[in-house]
Amino acid sequence: MSNGRKPYIAGNWKMNLDRARALDLIKTIKGRLGDGSNREVAVFPPSVYLADVAAVAQGSPLGVGGQNIYFEQEGSFTGEISPRMLREVGADRTLIGHSERRHIFGEPDEWMGRKVRLALDGDILPVYCIGETLDERKANRTDRVIKRQLEAGMADVRDSDLRRVTIAYEPVWAIGTGEVASLKQVADAHATIRKWLASHFDKEAAEPVRLLYGGSVSPDNARALFGLEDVDGVLVGGASLKPDTFIPIIEADI
Ligand code: PEP
Numbered sequence: 152m153s154n155g156r157k158p159y160i161a162g163n164w165k166m167n168l169d170r171a172r173a174l175d176l177i178k179t180i181k182g183r184l185g186d187g188s189n190r191e192v193a194v195f196p197p198s199v200y201l202a203d204v205a206a207v208a209q210g211s212p213l214g215v216g217g218q219n220i221y222f223e224q225e226g227s228f229t230g231e232i233s234p235r236m237l238r239e240v241g242a243d244r245t246l247i248g249h250s251e252r253r254h255i256f257g258e259p260d261e262w263m264g265r266k267v268r269l270a271l272d273g274d275i276l277p278v279y280c281i282g283e284t285l286d287e288r289k290a291n292r293t294d295r296v297i298k299r300q301l302e303a304g305m306a307d308v309r310d311s312d313l314r315r316v317t318i319a320y321e322p323v324w325a326i327g328t329g330e331v332a333s334l335k336q337v338a339d340a341h342a343t344i345r346k347w348l349a350s351h352f353d354k355e356a357a358e359p360v361r362l363l364y365g366g367s368v369s370p371d372n373a374r375a376l377f378g379l380e381d382v383d384g385v386l387v388g389g390a391s392l393k394p395d396t397f398i399p400i401i402e403a404d405i
Contacts, residue, residue, distance in 0.1 A: 158377065159317060159361050159384030160401045161278060162194040162391025163218065163246060173200045177207045177215075179394045183401070187212020191384075192401055194391065195246055198232055205241025216244035216278070219252055222265035224273070234273025244276035246386075248304060250323045254284070260299065264306035271312050278317045278363070278386065279304045281344075285324035293322075294343050301347050310356035317361045318344055319386040325366025327388055334375060337364050341381035370396055373403035 168176065173196050184192060193214030196204045205215040221231035237245055247266045252258045263279065270277040281300035283293045297320070308316060320340045325332050332340075341362050348357040364376050365386030376382050390396040 154358075154380075154383075156359060156361050156383045158190040158404055159363060160190060160192045161216075161319070161363060161384065161386045162192075162397055163249070163365075163386060163388050164194060164196045164392060165218070165251070165388060166197055167392055168196070168200070170200055170203060173197075173204055174207060176392070176394065176397075177204045177213070180397065180401075181208060181211045181213055183394075183398050184211060184213060190401065190404070193244060195244075201237070201242050202240035209241060214244055214276075215242050216246065216276070217242050218246050218249065220245050220247065220266055220270060220275070222262055222269050224269070234270050234275040237275055238273060242275070244278060245270055246280060246319075247277050248280045248300070250280060250282055250321055250326055254323060260303035263300070263304035264308075267304050267316070268307040271308070271315060276315050276317065278319050280319045280321050280365070280386070282321040282323050282326075282340075282366070288322065288324065293340065297340060297343055298347055301344065301351075305351065308352075310353045313348075313352060313356045314359045317363060317384075319363040319365050320344060321365035321386060327367070329367050331367040331369075331372050332364070334379060337376065337382060338379050341379065345381050368400060370399035370403070373400040377404040 195216045195218050208215050217237045220234050221228050224233045224235050248263045267277045283296040287296050322332050344362055361383035363384045363386045364382050368385045368387045369390050
């Protein structure tokens, strides 16, 4: 990390916790956060708890986001939520293209550009998640997959939007497995993403885009990850569910 981009630590709670534990957790994080001037911290609770969690976070620098959106603002899309709905309950950001959405729920690349665009249009900050499967890595296709996912998700993004866009590199094989990518694998993937951004957008406009690493981040490996030049933060799943593990990650770069 270097380069003037504010470190970003994001906690994806997935389909975990219950209302009481979610509120306890957000209160504890809020109490430890400080004024937020030296880092950005956000949590992504299950959507049914968003309004309550956002109400606790209100007035603090904590960000609160959805784990997914659909690419329409309203309509007959049972089970889905839109950027406008997220905004209305106090969320200011969303994950898009998380590997569990892609690989468990079959969300295709073709949806990603529309989701990122609708988020931006709805004043919701997208964290666009990309990453290769183990088979793709073994077949030496990591770069190709990353670029394909970038092409899809960033298709309708303009230079002037880039300040609001975050990209999370999350190798599928490292998510929830305890197997963290090696520092070299992370550095190589992030360098690929940076280079792709610089060649598809105005170089200066692409500078503020933050690149997060996700995949079994823990208090044990966070500091080394933050030490990599192109890692501007982390997206944390399992370790974001407890203050004992999430707070040391938030504070790892201090
Ligand atoms: C994630 O949910 O994006 C994630 C990286 O999970 P974990 O930290 O548990 O691997």
